[in-house]
Amino acid sequence: MSTEQNELLTLRGVRKSFGPVQALDQISFSAPAGKVTALLGDNGAGKSVTIKTIAGLWQPDEGEILWRGQPVQIHGPRASEALGITTIYQDLALCDNLDIVQNMFLGHEELRHHMLDEAKMEIAARKTLKELSVTTVRSIRQPVASLSGGQRQSVAVAKAVMSDAQLVIMDEPTAALGVAQTGMVLELVKTLAGRGIAVIIVSHNLNDVFEVADRIVILYLGRAVAEGPASEFDRQSAVDYMTTGASRRAA
Amino acid sequence: MATDDVAKTEAPGPALTDAELRAAAPEVLATNLSEYLKAWGQRIRNGESGALPVLAGLVGIVIFFQLEQGQFLSSQNLVDLLVEAAIFIMFGAAEAFVLLLSEIDLSIGFGAGFGAFIVCELIAPPDNLPWWIGVLGGLAVMAVVGFVQGSLITRLGLPSFIVTLGGYLGLQGLMLMVAGESRSSVGGVININSNSPIYKLVNSHMSTTLGWIVMAVVVAAFGAAQLLRARSRRANGLAAAPLGVTILTIGLAAVGGIVLLLICNSNQSLGVIAIEGVPWVIPFVMLVLAFYSWLLGRTRTGRYIYAIGANPEAARRAGINVKRIVTFCFVMSSVTAGLAGVIYASNQGSMSTDIDGGQYVLFAVAAAVIGGTSLFGGRGKMWNALLGGIIIATVYNGLALMTVGTDVDYMVTAVVLVAAVTLDSLVRRRAIAR
Numbered sequence: 001m002s003t004e005q006n007e008l009l010t011l012r013g014v015r016k017s018f019g020p021v022q023a024l025d026q027i028s029f030s031a032p033a034g035k036v037t038a039l040l041g042d043n044g045a046g047k048s049v050t051i052k053t054i055a056g057l058w059q060p061d062e063g064e065i066l067w068r069g070q071p072v073q074i075h076g077p078r079a080s081e082a083l084g085i086t087t088i089y090q091d092l093a094l095c096d097n098l099d100i101v102q103n104m105f106l107g108h109e110e111l112r113h114h115m116l117d118e119a120k121m122e123i124a125a126r127k128t129l130k131e132l133s134v135t136t137v138r139s140i141r142q143p144v145a146s147l148s149g150g151q152r153q154s155v156a157v158a159k160a161v162m163s164d165a166q167l168v169i170m171d172e173p174t175a176a177l178g179v180a181q182t183g184m185v186l187e188l189v190k191t192l193a194g195r196g197i198a199v200i201i202v203s204h205n206l207n208d209v210f211e212v213a214d215r216i217v218i219l220y221l222g223r224a225v226a227e228g229p230a231s232e233f234d235r236q237s238a239v240d241y242m243t244t245g246a247s248r249r250a251a
Numbered sequence: 252m253a254t255d256d257v258a259k260t261e262a263p264g265p266a267l268t269d270a271e272l273r274a275a276a277p278e279v280l281a282t283n284l285s286e287y288l289k290a291w292g293q294r295i296r297n298g299e300s301g302a303l304p305v306l307a308g309l310v311g312i313v314i315f316f317q318l319e320q321g322q323f324l325s326s327q328n329l330v331d332l333l334v335e336a337a338i339f340i341m342f343g344a345a346e347a348f349v350l351l352l353s354e355i356d357l358s359i360g361f362g363a364g365f366g367a368f369i370v371c372e373l374i375a376p377p378d379n380l381p382w383w384i385g386v387l388g389g390l391a392v393m394a395v396v397g398f399v400q401g402s403l404i405t406r407l408g409l410p411s412f413i414v415t416l417g418g419y420l421g422l423q424g425l426m427l428m429v430a431g432e433s434r435s436s437v438g439g440v441i442n443i444n445s446n447s448p449i450y451k452l453v454n455s456h457m458s459t460t461l462g463w464i465v466m467a468v469v470v471a472a473f474g475a476a477q478l479l480r481a482r483s484r485r486a487n488g489l490a491a492a493p494l495g496v497t498i499l500t501i502g503l504a505a506v507g508g509i510v511l512l513l514i515c516n517s518n519q520s521l522g523v524i525a526i527e528g529v530p531w532v533i534p535f536v537m538l539v540l541a542f543y544s545w546l547l548g549r550t551r552t553g554r555y556i557y558a559i560g561a562n563p564e565a566a567r568r569a570g571i572n573v574k575r576i577v578t579f580c581f582v583m584s585s586v587t588a589g590l591a592g593v594i595y596a597s598n599q600g601s602m603s604t605d606i607d608g609g610q611y612v613l614f615a616v617a618a619a620v621i622g623g624t625s626l627f628g629g630r631g632k633m634w635n636a637l638l639g640g641i642i643i644a645t646v647y648n649g650l651a652l653m654t655v656g657t658d659v660d661y662m663v664t665a666v667v668l669v670a671a672v673t674l675d676s677l678v679r680r681r682a683i684a685r
Binding site: 102 | 483484487488489490549550551554557558560561562564565566568569570571629630
C-alpha cells in the first residue's frame with residue numbers, strides 16, 4: 001500500500017454489475033508511470049469494462065479509483081481526459097479525410113487571429129512524431145486514409161501524446177496488424193513508456209504482451225487473479241490464469 | 252537543423268504507393284514541378300482524375316451546342332450564361348454546406364423563393380426600405396428557417412431528408428402566403444425598381460476599365476498570398492508546394508480572369524447601344540465563394556465540418572460540439588439559398604411565385620456533386636460549386652437556345668442529377684475498395 005504514492009493510477013476493489021451480470025468483481029491493480037501494464041484476459045474477463053470504467057464511460061458500483069494516490073470520481077470521458085487519461089479504442093477515432101496534422105490537433109487546434117495556425121501545428125506535430133520515432137510517413141500532410149494500419153495507430157498515439165496524456169490506454173493495438181506493423185507499434189509503446197507515460201495495453205496476444213509489458217495483470221471472470229512484474233510470468237502460467245483463474249506454477 | 256527535420260520526416264521514399272496516390276493530393280507528395288506532373292499523371296491513370304472528366308464533359312457540351320446553335324459562343328449569350336450560372340453556383344454552395352456533413356437540404360429551392368419575396372416586399376412600396384435592410388431582413392428570416400430545421404435534425408435526431416422535405420412544402424406555402432398578403436404584389440409578382448442596387452446586381456455592369464483593374468488586383472493578391480504562404484512555410488522548415496506549381500496555379504488564375512474579362516468586355520448588346528462590362532453579380536458570387544472557402548479551410552468551424560462529415564463519432568470524442576456545427580451548416584445553407592433567391596429576383600427584375608423551387612433544389616445538389624462535393628460527406632470544396640454551376644447553366648442555356656420544351660427540360664434535369672450522383676458513387680466505391 002505504501003507504494004501507491006508512486007502509482008499513477010490504482011483501482012481498489014472496483015465492482016460493476018449490469019443487472020444480474022457481475023462484470024467486474026473486486027478488481028484491484030495499479031499502473032505506474034513510465035511502465036507498460038498489460039491487461040490480459042479471455043473474452044468476457046472484464047477487460048473492456050475495466051478500461052471503459054477508467055475512461056469514465058461507466059461508474060463503478062463499489063470500490064475506488066486513485067489518481068496519483070488521491071481518490072477520484074471519473075464522471076465521463078471529459079473528466080478522464082482532464083485528468084490526463086487518453087483511451088485509444090480499436091476504431092482509433094481518426095477522420096480519414098483529414099491529414100495527420102489535422103487529426104492530431106482535432107478539437108485542440110492552434111489559432112492565430114481566429115484562424116487556424118497551420119504552420120505552428122505542423123511544426124509541433126512533426127516534433128512529436130519525430131520524438132516518437134514515427135518516420136515512415138512520406139508527408140504529414142497526407143490524409144490518414146492513405147496510411148497503413150500501423151501508421152494510423154501511430155497517429156492515434158501521437159494525438160494522445162500531443163494532448164499531454166499521462167496515461168494512455170490502448171485497446172488491442174495490434175489486433176489488425178501484420179508482423180512488421182506490429183513491431184512498429186510495439187516500439188512505439190516502449191517509446192511512450194520511456195517518456196514517463198503510464199501505458200495500459202489490452203491484448204490477447206501473449207507474444208506482444210511479453211515483448212513490451214513491464215507488469216501483467218490477468219483478469220478472469222471479472223476478477224484480477226494475478227498481478228506482478230512480467231518476469232514473474234511465463235506463457236504457460238499466463239494461459240493458466242487466463243483460462244482457469246489459477247496457476248500451479250505461480251509462486 | 253530545420254532542414255534536417257524535413258529530411259528525416261519527409262524524405263522522398265521509394266515510388267509512391269497506390270494508397271498514397273489515391274488519397275493524397277499531388278502537391279503533398281511532390282517536391283518539384285516535374286514530380287508534381289508525374290504524380291498527377293499517375294493519379295489520372297489510377298482513375299483519380301478529379302475535375303478532369305467533368306471539364307472534358309463541359310468542353311463536349313460546349314462543342315455540341317456551338318455546332319447546333321451558332322450564337323452559343325457569342326459574348327452576349329456567354330454573359331447570359333454566366334449570370335444564370337451565378338444562381339446555380341449559389342445554390343450549389345448552399346447545398347455543399349450540408350452535403351459535407353452527408354446531410355441534405357431539400358428546402359433551399361423554395362427557401363430562396365421565400366427569402367427573395369421578403370427582400371422584395373421590404374424594398375417595394377409602400378415600405379420602400381433601403382435595399383440593404385431588405386436583404387438583411389430576408390437573410391435573417393432565412394437564418395431562422397435554417398436554425399429551426401437544423402435544430403429539429405440535431406436536437407430531435409430527425410433525418411434531414413424528411414425535415415427539409417417538410418421545409419420544401421412549408422416554405423412553398425409561406426412564399427405563396429407572402430405573395431398573397433403582399434401590399435406591393437400584383438398577381439403574385441413584386442417588381443423591383445430599376446434604380447435599386449438589387450436590380451442592378453445582375454442588370455448593371457462594371458466599366459471595362461474597372462473590370463480589368465479589379466481582375467488584375469485580385470489575381471495579384473491571390474498570387475502574392477500564394478507566394479508569401481509558400482515562403483513562410485519554407486522559412487519555418489515546412490514543405491511547401493514547388494515554386495513551379497505555385498506559378499502554374501497563378502498563371503491559370505490569370506488566364507481565367509483574362510478570358511472572363513475578354514468575354515464580358517466585348518459588346519453584349521444586340522441593339523444599337525453597346526453593353527459592355529462584367530455584371531456585378533459575377534464578382535459578388537466570387538466574393539461569397541472566397542469567403543465560404545476561407546471559412547471551410549482556415550477556421551475551426553470549417554475543420555470541424557469536414558471532421559463531422561467523415562467521422563461524427565471521432566469528432567464527438569475530440570470534444571467538438573457536433574450539434575452546434577450541424578445546425579450552423581443548415582443556417583448557412585438557408586442563408587445562402589436566400590442569396591441565390593436575391594440573384595434570381597434581380598435577374599428577373601421582379602419576384603414571382605413562378606420560381607421552380609423543386610427544380611432548383613435538384614440543380615443545387617447536382618451543381619455541388621458535379622463539381623466534386625460528395626453526397627457521402629467529408630469531401631469537397633466550395634469552389635467546386637463554381638464548376639458545377641457553370642455546367643448546369645451551360646446545359647440549360649444551350650437547351651433554351653434550341654427551344655426545346657418543358658418535357659425535354661425535365662428529362663435532362665433527371666439525367667444530369669442521376670449522372671452526377673453516379674459519378675460520385677463510383678469515385679467513392681473506388682476509394683473504399685482499397
